[in-house]
Amino acid sequence: MANGNHLMRLLSGVPAWNAWREQQPTAVPDLSEADLRMSNLQKANLHAADLRGANLQGANLLFADISEANLQGADLQGASLIYCDGVFANLRGADLTNADLSVADLMGADLRGATLRDACLLYTELEQADLRGADLRGVNLHDTHLYNTNLEGALGDFPH
Secondary structure (H helix, E strand, C coil): CCCHHHHHHHHCCHHHHHHHHHHCCCCCCECCCCECCCCECCCCECCCCECCCCECCCCECCCCECCCCECCCCECCCCECCCCECCCCECCCCECCCCECCCCECCCCECCCCECCCCECCCCECCCCECCCCECCCCECCCCECCCCECCCCECCCCC
């Protein structure tokens, strides 16, 4: 369950949130299970935040920093993660159906068992990412960087 103070800070706006994150660099925001549907989180500093099970359907995470964040089991259906920094993010079991991850950096991200059906991964960085058992049906991986990416057991029409 999300920390109420953390959630209120985030909902007060990204500029105030980012200022708080700068003042509290060691704080680990707890936004687990938060309802952030359709939220404008553009450029939000969510580095290392706990977003397990959060509802981020349709959220705008354009240029957001979710690096090292825990989004395990989060619902990101239809979310915009264009240019998002998701280096080493935990997206295990997350639902990214119809999400736009164009030009996102997901190097080293854990996407085991994630659903990425019909997601846009144009120019997405997936080097060293773990996509074991992920559902990639309907995903176009053209121009996606897959160097050392683990696709074992992943569903989809792509080169192994």
